[in-house]
Amino acid sequence: MVYRDIQILAEDSPAGAARAAVAGGLAAHWGGRLTGLFPKTGFPPDMLTAEGMGYLPPQTFQTMIDEQAQAIDQAAAKAQAVFEAAAKVAGVAAEWAQVETQGADLIERARCADLLVMAPTARTCLGGPVLTAASIAMANGGPVLVTPETAEISAVGQRVLIAWNGSREAARALRDAGPFLARAGEIHVLTIAHGSLDEGPHDQALRRRLEPYYAKTTFSRQSGQGGADSEILRRHVKALGADLVVMGLFGHARLREWVLGGVSQDLLVAPPAALLISH
Structure with missing residues (x-):
């Protein structure tokens, strides 16, 4: 298994340039192709009502639409230049597309990819809606690589930290992380226990699952009584020098919005390293 798309x-x-460089490097490593997506949006729906538009003459309305389209094209051209520069350096085949965010266009494209790379939050141009990595990961059915908002990131997946609790979300993230595990130099598995520190059946099953990488894998169990789980994870990321955290994404839908679990929410607000999330 590799990420080819x-x-x-x-x-x-x-930060976007650094993120594109990471994506390009991954595509080059796996012999894949890279697609740049520019999320765009039209007028906010409330502006298209009679109350929102007032009594604007038709020509004024058309001018506003034309200016909006021109501004989107200009913003897209700048993002495209950053993307294509990274693809050229990586030496990978590249495609470019503008995608609508008010419908299903973005999610449908993401569902057809092996891996989606993005920031924790991405705002569409001209003050459009904020796209969160959590909402996209919940909807697209595949792995999302979230890189921090920094230009300092250069490599992802050399030291991998797996946040493991035996849940179906953690198991799905682990399966999705296969290509990263195969190329990693080190793999560290952390279980935060809120009871006995003795290993359970799911820990033994995990050891069997990771047997192909056993020579480069360490296992650790830590009590969750020493603070919030997210802070314990952050400390381990720093101590290990981990550049990728693999974790399941916990959440449920409420009133059309995703309500995340505490650890997922805390880490996605300010990722301590790149996160590979899956639901």
């Missing part, structure tokens, strides 16, 4: 939400920013 990698998609990235492209941005014109230092």
Whole structure:
């Protein structure tokens, strides 16, 4: 298993350039192709009502639409230049597309990719809605690689930390992380126990699952009584120098919005390293 079709939400920013370089490097490693996606949006729906538009003359309304389209094209061109520069350096085949965020276009594209790369949150141009990695990961049915909002990131997946609790979400994330585990130099498995520190059946099953990587894998169990789980994970990321955290994404739908579990929410607000999330 490898990630041959990698998609990235492209941005014109230092962090966006670093993110594109990471995505390009991964595509080159696996011999894949890279697709840059630029999330765009039209007028907010409430502006298209009679109350929102007031009594604007038709020509004024058309001018506003044309100016909006021109501004989107200009913003997209800047993001495309950043994306294509990274693809050229990586030497990978690249495609480019603008995608609508008010419908299913973005999610449908993401569902067809092996891996989607994005920031913790991505705002569509011209003050459009904020796209969160959590909401996309919950909807697309595949792995999402979330990189921090920093230009300092250069490599992802050399030291991998697996956050393991035996849940179906953690198991799905582990399966999705297969390509990263195969190329990693080190793999560290952390279980935060809120009871006995003795290993259970799911821990033994995990050891069998990771047997192909056993020579480079360490296992650790730590009591969850020493603070919030997210803070324990952050400390381990720092101590190990981990550059990728593999974790299941916990959440449920409420009133059309995803309500995340505490650990998922805390880590996605300010990722301590790149996160591979899956639901």
